[in-house]
Structure formats: C-alpha cells, structure tokens
Amino acid sequence: xxxDDASHRIIADLLxxxxxxxxxxxxxxxxxxxxxxxxxxxxxxxxxxLACMLERPGEYRLATRVVEALLNxxxxxxxxxxxxxxxxxxxxxxxxxxxxxxxxxxxxxxxxSTGQEVLSLAMLFAEQAGRWQDWTIEIVGTDxxxxxxEQAQSGVYSQFEIQRGISVAQMLNFFSEAQGGWKVCDKIxxxxxxxxxxxxxxxxxxxxxxxxxxxxxxxxxxPETRRSAFDKLASGLASDGLLMLGAxxxxxxxxxxxxxxxxxxxxxxxxxxxxxxxxxxxxILRPAAATG
Numbered sequence: 001x002x003x004d005d006a007s008h009r010i011i012a013d014l015l016x017x018x019x020x021x022x023x024x025x026x027x028x029x030x031x032x033x034x035x036x037x038x039x040x041x042x043x044x045x046x047x048x049x050l051a052c053m054l055e056r057p058g059e060y061r062l063a064t065r066v067v068e069a070l071l072n073x074x075x076x077x078x079x080x081x082x083x084x085x086x087x088x089x090x091x092x093x094x095x096x097x098x099x100x101x102x103x104x105x106x107x108x109x110x111x112x113s114t115g116q117e118v119l120s121l122a123m124l125f126a127e128q129a130g131r132w133q134d135w136t137i138e139i140v141g142t143d144x145x146x147x148x149x150e151q152a153q154s155g156v157y158s159q160f161e162i163q164r165g166i167s168v169a170q171m172l173n174f175f176s177e178a179q180g181g182w183k184v185c186d187k188i189x190x191x192x193x194x195x196x197x198x199x200x201x202x203x204x205x206x207x208x209x210x211x212x213x214x215x216x217x218x219x220x221x222x223p224e225t226r227r228s229a230f231d232k233l234a235s236g237l238a239s240d241g242l243l244m245l246g247a248x249x250x251x252x253x254x255x256x257x258x259x260x261x262x263x264x265x266x267x268x269x270x271x272x273x274x275x276x277x278x279x280x281x282x283x284i285l286r287p288a289a290a291t292g
Contacts, residue, residue, distance in 0.1 A: 007051035018067045021220040034069050071145045075113040077165030078120045088124050104136040108209040110199050111217035112141030115152025122191040140204050142197040152194040155184035203236025212237050215246035230255035243268045
C-alpha cells in the first residue's frame, strides 16, 4: 500500500472511531481541502505529514481538530423549504391534536450542525403564535462537533449565513444586529437547547420526543452503524411520534424500527417489530406462568 493510501486510512479510521462516519472513496477528494486550514496552522503541507503526527503518542487534541475539520457542517435556515412547509401545514397541526391535553411538544434535531435547523423550527412556532399560545415548546439540537455547537449556543450568525434561507422580515423580526453578525432574539432562543452529543449515544433529555429530525446525517454511516443510529433514534421517539430524514435517506431496507408514515417520502413512524410484539406477549403470559 502506498503511503498516500496509508495516510488516508489513518484519517478514515480516526473519523470512524470518533463519529461512526465513513470516509468513503467518493469523499476522499475533499480531505486535503477540508484540512488545508489546519495544515497552515501547524506548519505542514499534506496528509502524509499529518498522518505521521497523528501516529505519535499524546496527539488527542490534534486528532480532535482533524475530526472537527472533516465533519460536514453544511446547513442553512429553512433548508429544503418543502420539508418545512410539510412540518408547518401537516405535521405540527397533527401533533397539536395529539398533545392537546398536555399542550407540550418536544422536538429533537439530531446532527443539528450550527443550529439553523433548530432555529428555523422555532421560527415556525413564532410565526403561528396564536395556535401555540400557552404551549410549552422545547427544541433540542445535538451535534458531535463542539465547534458547531458553540456557534449554535451563541446564536450569532454572519450576514452570509442569515441571508441563506431567511427573508428580510424574518431577519428583522427574529434577529438583532450584534458584534460579528446577527443574534437570535430571546423569544426564539427560549424554545431551544443545544448539546454536544454523538447520535450513536443515548437520546438527550427528555428522552421521548414527539418529532425527530435527522436529515443528511445517516448518509455517511456504514450499514451496521446506520442500523445502530436508527435504534437510538427509535428509542428517543414517542410511540406516536414522527421521524424526518433527508431527501437521499430512507428506512426501507435499513432498519425494522420504522416504516413510512403516509406523510410523504421523508417522514416515518415507529414500527412495532416482531421482537417488540414478542416482549408484549411474554409480559402478558408471565403472570399466568408465575401462578402455575
């Protein structure tokens, strides 16, 4: 194996071990570009030199910086408008009926990057203030990138980031000028919470969500890792909740924890599989067996 291939294997193994993501051949081209800024900072020129440094003991911090640089944090406000239209006009009204007694909704954005998806959801609720009056809305965003979560928690976005997906009216209603760009207003921020977390870990609190968004994240996982991710997403979703995936993602042939919901190609609902049914039967039979 040539040193170039060996170097890329070291980088790929690091990314997989830290995040579960695969650095497949069709993503290999972007490695040097993604790491170019880091190369300049530490005074090296290529992946081979970086791989040698990573092989030295005690380079955990450098390894973390490499992983952060390789993560795809591409996002913007109201990304894929048709999805947000479906949420605003179909999904959220349906959930409102289901949760009318508690008047509480919890939403999890898994792989939220720098927070634009979470804030877009919060703006949907703010723009329908009459419908959601006296409701408790909690939107939790998680991402494995510490750098991305730091920005999400700050709520500050550059002029370029603001202009990607937000109208002038939304900018003026929900953001104010701040040092370094535009800062999200308090009424939007109050609905949100951001945490650094791997999607392969346990779901964040409250642990059972009415709606989970995991868009354009699972594309980068190997099949076995993807199945594990689906298991975690299922464990974090209410039995009558909904999962939204990205346009290029599906549960079909990937997991037995979900099935199409009937709300469009991107939305799925929990599926009661044979294992769950078997546990239910066992729980019914157990008392009778105990008395025998």
